[in-house]
Amino acid sequence: MTRTEALSWQQSMIDRGSERRQNPDFLASLGVSSATLAGGLAGAESSESAATEASTDKPKSTAKVLALRAGKTLVSPGGLIYLPVSVTEQSGFAVYLGRTLGEAGLEEGTELLTVELAEEFSLEEFDLPADTQWQGVRQLAAELSIAESQYLIEANAILNWHRVHTHCPRCGSPTEVIASGWVRRCPQDGSEHFPRTDPAIIVAVVGKGGKLLLGGGAGWEEHRYSTLAGFVEPGESLEQAVLREIAEEVGVRIQSVQYLGSQAWPFPASLMLGFIAFTDDEVAKPDGVEVVRARWFSKAELLSAVNSGEVIISHRVSIARALIEHWYGERIEDVPQR
Ligand SMILES: [Zn+2]
Structure with a gap:
């Protein structure tokens, strides 16, 4: 599994x-x-x-x-x-x-x-x-x-x-x-x-050499990084939403998309739909509004950055963490905060 x-x-x-x-x-x-x-x-x-x-x-x-x-x-x-x-x-x-x-x-x-x-x-x-x-x-x-x-x-x-x-x-x-x-x-x-649920896509973007693209939002802690995410708009398929959101947030063009799993996130009413997506682009340019920093990580780079405390990744209970670990291939242990 x-x-x-x-x-x-x-x-x-x-x-x-x-x-x-x-x-x-x-x-x-x-x-x-x-x-x-x-x-x-x-x-x-x-x-x-x-x-x-x-x-x-x-x-x-x-x-x-x-x-x-x-x-x-x-x-x-x-x-x-x-x-x-x-x-x-x-x-x-x-x-x-x-x-x-x-x-x-x-x-x-x-x-x-x-x-x-x-x-x-x-x-x-x-x-x-x-x-x-x-x-x-x-x-x-x-x-x-x-x-x-x-x-x-x-x-x-x-x-x-x-x-x-x-x-x-x-x-x-x-x-x-x-x-x-x-x-x-x-x-x-x-x-x-009837009760409403708002679909949102959340995406592990994988680029050249299998590197993972993570971003940080405005107002987040300085070292926090997560997978990119956004709401699905009316009349849009999930795949279209993935391509649009990633292009808008970091200017990266997605070539293929694969659905992985979902998580109810009622804050207030989201259903997070998790994807892994692949790109040939090498430059990620944050839009400066929703995403203020973006960075590619190899597996070794991410593990080293997490272990040193240079980077904090999404919380254990979130689908973002599950997507990151899906890409990584195994569980990534949290490092106690200093
Ligand atoms: Zn009425």
């Missing part, structure tokens, strides 16, 4: 239950507060019968809630902290994440939800470990298990969409949340709106 396969084609650790979540009574059957359902979720009109009707799909264990607050989540040194479903009484709405498929701090088969909590939300009523704190996903990523990072990425992705899609894009009316948090519907014109 290549480095990108190891990153990209990890088995999903959660069953999203796309059929289950269509049931308008499903969240109520998990114990989501009726106040929450009435406040944010259509389907509340039938929630009185929820307990009986939804019992055919009874969860194996008590539902848990992965709460986010201003993009941060609760952790202790033992991993993610999950709250009881009663926390939904204090959130605008709840979203069903799925049923866990492996054990990762949660029993297998646990029904998992996510909610967005207000800044002033108090944790006092919950019996949490003393060292519990709110932390950002990027800070956390390297410390989490595969399952935990999948839960957290899904929660961030769907809540980021809700945060900025509160109104109907056709008529401007406030929309209601349906399908256990996976659709928003306009009560005025009946239009339904």
Whole structure:
């Protein structure tokens, strides 16, 4: 298995239950507060019968809630902290994440939800470990298990969409949340709106002699280098986006492109599509806007630059790192920062 396969084609650790979540009574059957359902979720009109009707799909264990607050989540040194479903009484709405498929701090088969909590939300009523704190996903990523990072990425992705899609894009009316948090519907014109993902390409550009082209962005730390990346534009194929972005950012013409793997990157809504691309060009000229420095590395040069601290490459959890290591042929160990 290549480095990108190891990153990209990890088995999903959660069953999203796309059929289950269509049931308008499903969240109520998990114990989501009726106040929450009435406040944010259509389907509340039938929630009185929820307990009986939804019992055919009874969860194996008590539902848990992965709460986010201003993009941060609760952790202790033992991993993610999950709250009881009663926390939904204090959130605008709840979203069903799925049923866990492996054990990762949660029993297998646990029904998992996510909610967005207000800044002033108090944790006092919950019996949490003393060292519990709110932390950002990027800070956390390297410390989490595969399952935990999948839960957290899904929660961030769907809540980021809700945060900025509160109104109907056709008529401007406030929309209601349906399908256990996976659709928003306009009560005025009946239009339904689905979560969005923005495709972005990220590319390991390989040139003469097998050298890898890495670049640094404006505002980055001075020694940081990564693979080049950019958003796919409407009406554009992925391959066209690779050729365009690389030409725009560093003036390099790509001759061939090969897809390697992908990574969800919900900051706020990207799906990173990873490629290796080949060029005969030898000169890379940064555009000075998106990319402010560009440099070709042989394998020996990159390893030496990383080991000496002259160059810092992308973080272990990123697809950029997987692309770099795919080109390199094996894992590149991080050097402790001085
Ligand atoms: Zn509308």
